[in-house]
Amino acid sequence: MDLQGATALVTGSNRGLGVHFATQLVSRGAKVYATARRPELVDIPGVEVLALDIVDQASVARAASIATDVDVLINNAAFTDGGNLVTGDLDSIRAVMDSNYYGALYMVRAFAPILARNGGGAILNVLSAAAWNTVDGNSAYAAAKSAEWGLTNAVRMELAGQGTQVSALIPGLIATQTLKDFIAAQGMVLPDGAMTDPADLARLALDGLEAGEVEILDAMGAAAKASLVGPPRAFDLSDIAAA
Ligand SMILES: NC(=O)c1ccc[n+]([C@@H]2O[C@H](COP(=O)([O-])OP(=O)(O)OC[C@H]3O[C@@H](n4cnc5c(N)ncnc54)[C@H](OP(=O)(O)O)[C@@H]3O)[C@@H](O)[C@H]2O)c1
Incomplete structure (x- = not known):
């Protein structure tokens, strides 16, 4: 998938990893819809800003009616703090599943026909190593990412016929404010290098997408x-913290 001349849509472009995706896609020569549920917070040169709340199906439909030239969909946005499954707040647990699983699904369903009309294109779902090794203190998120991994594999199969490449980015720890706040709340200090710089991760992801990984x-x-x-x-965050 050549990103030069592509038209990409990035969810959650107002902070964290999403800012780096949108910025680097522009650098690689793509037209970029930088979307956010609070579009006034997007501050990235060279992008088209679009309001989009991924858990609101009307908002997703509105974005899909505007961004009809998209051929690369980056499902990055997520609510990531659901606590633990047995003791956590059920509304937070549902919100994590809504955003990581249903939000990604609403986006895939709305944009799959657009990708087909535009030649197949690609979807990149941002998952997490937590999909495979759960996280004490945030097991609701880990379970939601496991579900999103299953979704990604299923959608890859379902969209193969229309020529859509469906890729997953599966990182460990990304040095965004959200993770730093989570680590601080756990009372941990991570050693240098334990977290990946979000700009480096976005580069790895876009290189992988271009290579068809x-x-x-x-x-x-x-x-x-x-x-x-x-x-x-x-x-085992405590193992990393002690290392
Ligand atoms: N940070 C890590 O260590 C780490 C590790 C592995 C995977 N990941 C994954 O990487 C992705 C980005 O993580 P991050 O650390 O950059 O997160 P972040 O800094 O917390 O940013 C999350 C982004 O998602 C947006 N968002 C949340 N719910 C939304 C909704 N319903 N509709 C639209 N946008 C919504 C947020 O918008 P608001 O500002 O409006 O809330 C924000 O822009 C996520 O999928 C996350 O699960 C992160």
């Missing part, structure tokens, strides 16, 4: 996948 993994994502041959295990 189905799963794009950073080091922690690759370790989490390798661990699947053994018994299920947790994503």
Whole structure:
């Protein structure tokens, strides 16, 4: 998938990893719809800003009626703090599933016909190593990302016939404010290098997308996948903190 001359839509472009996706797509020569549920917070030169709340189907339909030239969909936006499944707040647990699973699904369903009309194109779903190694303190998120991994694999199969490349980015820890706040709330201090710089991760992801990779993994994502041959295990943040 050549990003030069492509038309990309990025969800959650107002902060975190989404800003880097939108910025780097512009640098690679793509037209970019930088979307956010609070579009007034998007501040990226060279993009078209669009309001989009991925869990609101009317908002998704509105974006799809405007961005009809999209051939690359980056499903990046997510609400990531659901707490633990047994003791956490049920509304937060539902909100995490709504955004990570149903939000991605609404986007795929709305944009699959657009991608087909525009030659097939590509979808990149931003998952997490937490899909494979759960996280104590945020197991609701890990379970939602596991569901989104299943969704990604299913959609890849379902859209193969229309020539849509469906890729997953599966990172470990990304140095965005959201993760830094989570780590601080857990009372941890991570060593230098434990978190990937979001600009580096966006570059890895876009290189992988251009190369046609189905799963794009950073080091922690690759370790989490390798661990699947053994018994299920947790994503051991305390091990990293102690290292
Ligand atoms: N940070 C990590 O360590 C890490 C690790 C692995 C995977 N990931 C994944 O990487 C992606 C980006 O993470 P991040 O750290 O950059 O997150 P972030 O800084 O918390 O940003 C999340 C973005 O998603 C948007 N968003 C949330 N719900 C939305 C909705 N219903 N509609 C539209 N936008 C919505 C947020 O908008 P508002 O500003 O309006 O809330 C924000 O722009 C996520 O899919 C996350 O699961 C993150």
